[in-house]
Structures are given as C-alpha cells and as structure tokens.
Amino acid sequence: MSEGVWKCSGGGRLLNIVGVGICEGQITERASKLISRAEVVFGSRRALMLASKFISGEFVEIKKFEDETYREIEKLAEKRNVVVLSTGDPMVAGLGKRLKGNVEPGISSVQLALARLKEDLCSTVVIDAHARKAEDELELIERRNLLILADRGFDPSLLGKRRAALIEDICGNERISFGRAEELRISSDYSIVFVWK
Template sequence: MKVVGVGCGPGMLTGEAVRTIGSAALIYGSARAIDLARPAIRDGCEVHEITDYKALRALPADAVVLSTGDPMLAGLGYLGGEVVPGISSMQVAFARLGLSLVKAAVVTAHGKDHAAAVREAAEEVGRGRIVFLIADPEFSVPALAAALPGEVRIAICEDLGYPNERIAAGTAAEPPAPVSGLFVVVVGC
C-alpha cells in the first residue's frame, strides 16, 4: 500500500504525489482528499471514498490511500507501507506567517481531549516553542487563550490553500475567533 499526501488545499500536490496517483489503479480517500487529487487521477482508476477507517489496513498491496495534508502530520501515515509526503497545513501556516519551523511544537486537539491539548500547548509556549495546534470545530480558542499570558500571540489559520483562506491574528488577551470548522492555531508567533 502507498499512502499519498495530497496537500492541505488545491494545487498543493507534489510532483511525486502526481506521479503516484497518476499510475494508481485503485485509490481510497476521504471525499476532500479525492477532490484535491482529482486532477491527477487517471481515467479508468477505481476510486473509493473511505467509509471505514479501521478497514484500511486490510486493503490490497497495490492500493493508494490519499491523506489530506501530509500523512505524517495527524494523517494516515500510521497505516505503514510507502509514504509519499504532502504539503501540510503546518508548512503553509508557518510560511504565510513568516515563521521558521525550527522552534515548532505540534499539538493535536482534533478528536482528542481538548483540555489536555490546551495544557500541552501552554507548557510548550512556556518552553519558548511556537505551537502548531491542530484543532477541530469544537475546539475552544478562548479556553486556550485563558491558559496563556495575555501578551502571547495567537493566529487562527482557516481553509489554508483554498480561495477563502483566512488568517486572523491577536493575543491571548484579545484572541482571534475562527469562522469555519477547518482551522489550525499557531501560538507564540
């Protein structure tokens, strides 16, 4: 099996991803991942939307599994096999904000314990790290802000790579608010 990162938005497929997708006879992915990869999918390729993520480990060896962003950043890289990297939301967010990845710490709150993610993010900021927090629609930016010193900078990055991309910046004292469900938070920027 190959796990291919399709990037976090349209037009962010790497050359390697395009070649791998273009030569695939069998592809699995979320509706969003399939949509992002559609320009590279050849006619006659069998494409399936993933309905059961637990069944992915039982796919045939020639299957290509599409993962939004980069498979190794909260993606499907855990499935094993050959991994083709993609352009992640983290890379795009840090590029848009002009930040180096050298001091980055990744925290995920997507489908996880939000209170624990807030604590982890606050600890990393206390260590001088720039936190890239993968959120989900239920994540509370005000709860995160309340756990930080007021002067700490916070950026909400939404729909990265899409035409409606939005980045809003503020501080923990006056945090920005997300307007869509597809967002990440950069803290300490």
C-alpha cells in the same frame, strides 16, 4: 526495498500513502506518478478531488476513518497496487501512521500556515487538537512558538493572553486574524492557531 515501493506482508502488491497537499496544484511529480500507476485509489472526498486529474484506475471514497477500513485496504493491497490519499502530509496528523505502507510526503497545512506567518518550523511546537483535548501539552510549551491544528471544539482561551493568529479554511475561503489567544473565536473545523512565545 526499492525507493517508493513497499511490499505488503505475504509478498503482495503495493501500498502507498500519498500526500496530496492542501490546495490544488500541490501534488508533487513523484506523488502524481504513484497515483496514476495505482489500480485503486482511496481517499476522502477532498483528497480525491485534489488528485482527480492523476487518477486513472478505480477510486473509492473513504467514509469511515477507522481500523476496520484500514485493514480492508491493506488486504486489498496484497493483491493490487493501492494508493491511499492523505490531505496535506500523511505524517502530519494524517494517515501515514494508520496504514502499513510507503509514505510519500505532501505539503501540509502546518507548512502553509508557517509560510503565511513567516515563522520557522524549527522554533515551533505542533499539537494536533482535532477532536481531542490538548491541555496537558499546552502546559509544557511556554518557551516556544506553538502551532495547533484545531477544530471548533478547541478553546483558544486556554492559551491566555499570548499574542496569537487564527488561520481558518487555508486555501479555501482563507481568513487570518490576529489578537490575544483568549480573544480568538474559531468558526471552522479546519483551523490553525499559532501562538508566539
């Protein structure tokens, strides 16, 4: 298999899942080429906006992120060159594991948050708590830094009195606050909670 090329089963065309970063200007040169060569580009409204200057073919906003939608995209990719855009990095709580195709990485909110806090990913545990409960994972990680991809439904008080930072709407109306985890109040569905060991 050539670099950057994933053939769909049945000898079809191409399917690439491409990370477009979180902020404007974070699309890599390689990702921009994959996007510009695509006959059809799928993505959320935000992902399509971030990649708009590179899209030369058709584009379709994904409104329902579910298995049936993914199957339809894979079927189309048997006949046409298709790119699916994923905000951030497709393999960090993104679309990379949901579709069968080549994954082109992007800059994730995890990377941006760690850069803002000057913390090393290798000493951090990352948990995706978007629209799910994460209590079981939280009990396992008292000796490591912890980064949680969170939404308004996540309750930081589960983390107790540990020193923490809350980053909301990274690259948008970005806000960073510090305090004890139990004191944090999440007001955005695009939030990251970082807890020091």
